[in-house]
Amino acid sequence: MSNSTDPAVEPVTRREHDVSWSANLEQPRHAADRDLVVEEAIDAIEATASGTHVNLVTHGDHGRPEPYLWDVLESTVEGIELEYVDRCGCGGHVTRVYVDGGS
Template structure:
């Protein structure tokens, strides 16, 4: 991906979601950088309040997310269940990451959660 730092890439979200939502990890920058996909998938789970899920929509160029993403997420989080949902018509993949009520994700307290609508698309 050249000299662009992951710090220079727009974050997948900047708040804790106390609802179910979708994280778009299939932009051109994601196609170029599998490590960015993994990093931002971790961020998305971290920003999902317990009892909710995030749909991780990953770029098709990296193949099935089970081959590179699931192990990384399982190693990073306890209490997060992963479910493959489908392959999109564009070639991307949707994985649902359910954050259990007792999950340890490192998310800020729910009291800090903004009350906004879902970003699910």
């Protein structure tokens, strides 16, 4: 997993997740930095156990995640399946990422 250059910023993943979970990628720092969203989305997927899924909740300021996130994820991380879930009440977007047959 990558490390933030700012020690005051807590990473989206702090441990391995062996059950399905959600990664909050809609903090103000995510709104300001689309590359950070992509980096932490990859970290979240890599921290998710095979056979489960992670919901990536991305900031609404970036719009739907397919154009800027999906191709990068599919070309970087093997064995995943992506599904757009919905727009959440706070304005963000939810992408469900199944890891190695988690669907």
